[in-house]
Amino acid sequence: MSLTMFLGGLQEGLFYALLAMGVYISFRILNTPDLTTEGSYTLGVAVSAVLTVAGHPVLGLLCAFLAGAMAGSVTGILQTKVGIHPILAGILTMSGLYTVNTAVMGGKPDVTLTKTTIFNRLYEAFDINLAAFNRDRQAFTMAKEITVLIVAAVLAGAVLLLLVWFFRTHIGLCIRATGNNEAMVRSSSINAGGMKILGLAIANGCTGLAGGVMTQSGGFATISNGAGVLVVGLASVIIGEVIVGKRSVTLGFISAILGSVMYQCLIRLATSMNVFPAYYLKLISAVIVAAALALPAVRENLQRSRKGGRRHA
Amino acid sequence: MLEIRNLCKTFAKGTVNEHAALRSVSLTVADDDFITILGSNGAGKSTLFGAIAGTFYADEGEIILDGRDISNLPEHKRARVIGTLFQDPMKGTAPGMTIEENLSLACNQSSRFPLARAVQKRDLAKFRENLARFEMGLEDRMKMKVGLLSGGQRQALTLLMATIAKPHLLLLDEHTAALDPATAEKVMGITVKIVKEQRIPTMMITHNMGQALSVGNRTIMMDAGQVILDISGQERQMMTVPKLMTMYSGARGKELDNDRMLLSQ
Numbered sequence: 001m002s003l004t005m006f007l008g009g010l011q012e013g014l015f016y017a018l019l020a021m022g023v024y025i026s027f028r029i030l031n032t033p034d035l036t037t038e039g040s041y042t043l044g045v046a047v048s049a050v051l052t053v054a055g056h057p058v059l060g061l062l063c064a065f066l067a068g069a070m071a072g073s074v075t076g077i078l079q080t081k082v083g084i085h086p087i088l089a090g091i092l093t094m095s096g097l098y099t100v101n102t103a104v105m106g107g108k109p110d111v112t113l114t115k116t117t118i119f120n121r122l123y124e125a126f127d128i129n130l131a132a133f134n135r136d137r138q139a140f141t142m143a144k145e146i147t148v149l150i151v152a153a154v155l156a157g158a159v160l161l162l163l164v165w166f167f168r169t170h171i172g173l174c175i176r177a178t179g180n181n182e183a184m185v186r187s188s189s190i191n192a193g194g195m196k197i198l199g200l201a202i203a204n205g206c207t208g209l210a211g212g213v214m215t216q217s218g219g220f221a222t223i224s225n226g227a228g229v230l231v232v233g234l235a236s237v238i239i240g241e242v243i244v245g246k247r248s249v250t251l252g253f254i255s256a257i258l259g260s261v262m263y264q265c266l267i268r269l270a271t272s273m274n275v276f277p278a279y280y281l282k283l284i285s286a287v288i289v290a291a292a293l294a295l296p297a298v299r300e301n302l303q304r305s306r307k308g309g310r311r312h313a
Numbered sequence: 314m315l316e317i318r319n320l321c322k323t324f325a326k327g328t329v330n331e332h333a334a335l336r337s338v339s340l341t342v343a344d345d346d347f348i349t350i351l352g353s354n355g356a357g358k359s360t361l362f363g364a365i366a367g368t369f370y371a372d373e374g375e376i377i378l379d380g381r382d383i384s385n386l387p388e389h390k391r392a393r394v395i396g397t398l399f400q401d402p403m404k405g406t407a408p409g410m411t412i413e414e415n416l417s418l419a420c421n422q423s424s425r426f427p428l429a430r431a432v433q434k435r436d437l438a439k440f441r442e443n444l445a446r447f448e449m450g451l452e453d454r455m456k457m458k459v460g461l462l463s464g465g466q467r468q469a470l471t472l473l474m475a476t477i478a479k480p481h482l483l484l485l486d487e488h489t490a491a492l493d494p495a496t497a498e499k500v501m502g503i504t505v506k507i508v509k510e511q512r513i514p515t516m517m518i519t520h521n522m523g524q525a526l527s528v529g530n531r532t533i534m535m536d537a538g539q540v541i542l543d544i545s546g547q548e549r550q551m552m553t554v555p556k557l558m559t560m561y562s563g564a565r566g567k568e569l570d571n572d573r574m575l576l577s578q
Contacts, residue, residue: 171427173410173418180407187366187404188419189392 007145009268013261014152015214016232018159020240020256022068022206023233028252029167030179030199035090036075037233039097040068040204042226044211046104049111049221057118061212068208069201071097076197102223110222117216122147148217155213159206160253166202167249175199176249207233231285236260238292315342315365315482315514320374322364322538334360335371336538342482347508347515347529351522351557357538358518362484365516367391379481396475396513398468398488405471408460412451412470415459416440419474443473447503465496469503476507483508485517501528522554534560 019041026034044064051060071093078089105111123129126147133140166172178185178195185192207229215221240259244251271278322335334357342348352358364371367388376384383391398405406415417432420440437455444452447469451462459467468488475483485504489497505528508515519525525532532549534542534557542560544552 166428168431169428170417170425170431173414173431176410176414177407177418180409181404183404184407186388187368187392187397187399189389190418191389 004145005268005272006265007149009265010261011145011148011152011217012214013264014149014156014257015210015217016236016264017156017257017260018206018210018213019229019233020236020260021159021163021253022203022210023230024237024252024256025163025199025203025206027234027237028179029176029249030196030203032079032086032179033090033230033234034072034075034200034203035087035230036071036093036097036200036204037090037207037230038226038228039094039101040071040207040226041211041229042101042223043067043071043097043104044208045215045221045225046101046111046223047208048212049113049215050104050106052113052117052216053111055116057116057121057216060216061118061209064212065205065209068211069205071208072200072202072204073197075204076193076200079200080193080196098223105221105223109224110220113216113219113221117219118151118213119148119217122151151213151217155209156257159209160257163202163206163253164250171195171198228282228285231282231289232263234289235285235292236263238289239263242292314344314379315340316375316377317341317361317365318375318377320361320364320376321372322360322369323372326372334538335364337374338538338540340533340540340543342514342516344514345512346531347505348517348531348533349525349529350516350518350533350535351520351525351542352518352535356535358535359486360538361535362397362486362516362518365391365482366395366397366484394481395484396480396482397484398471398475398486400487400490402464402468402471402491405474406459406467409458411456411458412444412462413437413440413455415470416474416477420477439477443477444470446506447473447499463496465492465500468492468496468500472500472504472507476511476513479511480513483513483515485515487518487520490520522557526552526554526557 019037023034023037026032026037044067047067048057048060048064051057051063075089075093078084078092079086084092102109123144126143128140128143128147132143167176174185174190175195175198177188177190178192179199182192185195211225211229215225236259237256238259239262240255240257241252243258243262244255246252267281267284270276270284271281276284317338317340320335320338321333323331323333325331334355336357338357338361350358350361363369365376367383367386367390371384374384375382378391378394383394407418410418413432417436420436440455441452444455447466449466449469451466451470459470462470468491472488488504489500492500501524504517507513515529517529519528526549530549531543531545532552533540533544
């Protein structure tokens with residue numbers, strides 16, 4: 001694995017870590033697979049792209065988070081206040097968001113981001129410009145890559161710290177309890193519905209932020225950016241759990257970040273070695289997730305058939 | 314003090330499965346009352362608890378707790394002042410969270426600032442001290458996930474969670490029935506101790522007639538959605554299990570007579 005490939009995997013892995021942490025909240029803490037993710041990711045992309053073009057890249061990231069959080073609350077309200085099945089609620093929001101996202105992008109299927117992304121601003125600030133390019137091409141590329149990496153690391157680190165802090169507060173504990181034992185929360189003084197809505201809002205806020213920063217880093221936004229991101233997030237969470245194990249929420253968030261970086265590096269390695277063409281990616285991600293989730297059941301079946309065999313013998 | 318007036322609840326109204334689970338139940342629970350509740354399956358005991366705790370709203374009647382009408386409050390708001398324990402020890406605790414996290418959740422639920430640190434140092438000493446009284450060694454396992462505890466340990470923890478901030482009313486729905494006899498006795502002993510020390514008005518459903526007479530200060534019996542027997546003081550002291558059973562069938566018989574009389578009119 002070359003250095004640039006590793007750097008690329010690290011950058012993208014850290015950007016997608018925001019998504020992975022969002023998926024960790026909905027999938028592991030709230031215990032619901034949340035399909036809103038696909039729509040809220042693209043919503044983050046659209047909002048961030050439009051605001052970046054208008055010259056406000058930082059505001060774009062903030063609004064990507066807020067827009068994602070709003071999408072998550074809609075799913076939460078559908079689940080709790082009107083009693084729609086959690087998966088269906090996510091599908092409905094995701095589906096409806098397609099229209100919203102296109103509308104945000106002014107009715108167009110894609111938007112090209114001009115020179116106003118946070119990355120362009122940082123290049124300017126650090127004098128990574130044409131003069132530098134002419135001076136030393138390799139150093140120029142490296143400086144650019146490092147800048148992106150720093151942004152990704154700072155963002156992932158800041159969100160990690162905020163989430164770790166939040167899930168140790170009283171209200172964070174209430175959200176965790178809701179996902180852990182809803183029957184208990186229902187008969188306690190915690191408003192279970194409210195906690196679900198808040199949890200889904202935070203989860204999808206993180207997802208929206210991931211979309212927002214990814215689109216600025218890529219310089220291009222399309223309406224189909226979010227397709228398959230839920231599986232990417234799930235794969236990251238699961239790979240992280242394989243490495244770190246399931247012990248606490250804090251470790252869970254850290255493992256989501258590690259899993260995301262690991263996943264992106266592995267994918268890059270596999271595609272560069274021509275193990276499979278790039279369009280195989282979604283199928284392979286889906287298979288990884290399905291296999292990892294099937295493992296406990298398969299293990300139990302094996303054990304039971306072994307025991308059963310003995311009993312009959 | 315809890316006052317229940319003319320509480321009615323009918324399930325599946327207007328269908329063939331219509332079932333009147335509570336028929337105009339009126340009951341007053343004094344501050345130092347520890348009431349044991351007897352009754353066969355379907356008598357309305359758990360329905361009565363559900364109506365008090367707000368699992369569902371009653372069709373008619375009022376529930377007044379310490380002077381406040383709580384009949385129309387949602388369940389989670391009533392839970393601030395009512396502690397509830399169920400038969401299933403899995404129901405009252407979060408298995409994926411540690412003992413100290415579970416206790417912190419129950420502690421100062423209504424008064425704590427939402428973004429304050431959940432597990433606070435000043436609470437830990439109180440938790441340890443309370444857990445130590447169970448003599449189950451839980452005080453040394455504060456960072457252990459509750460899912461790893463036994464049913465009896467989980468039920469003891471649930472009891473502590475329900476009473477750590479003194480509730481205005483404690484509802485125990487056969488909370489020792491799923492435990493092995495030795496553990497059940499232990500948990501019951503702790504229950505009596507806590508209720509007595511904190512003077513919590515308590516109602517306890519049980520199927521054990523001996524326990525119904527030996528625990529607490531008052532025994533009521535329910536049948537077909539009504540309170541058919543309410544004894545305390547000397548009357549209760551004189552009561553024995555065989556007498557209670559005769560009385561039970563007697564009360565049922567009278568009830569049947571009444572129905573028959575109604576039908577014939």
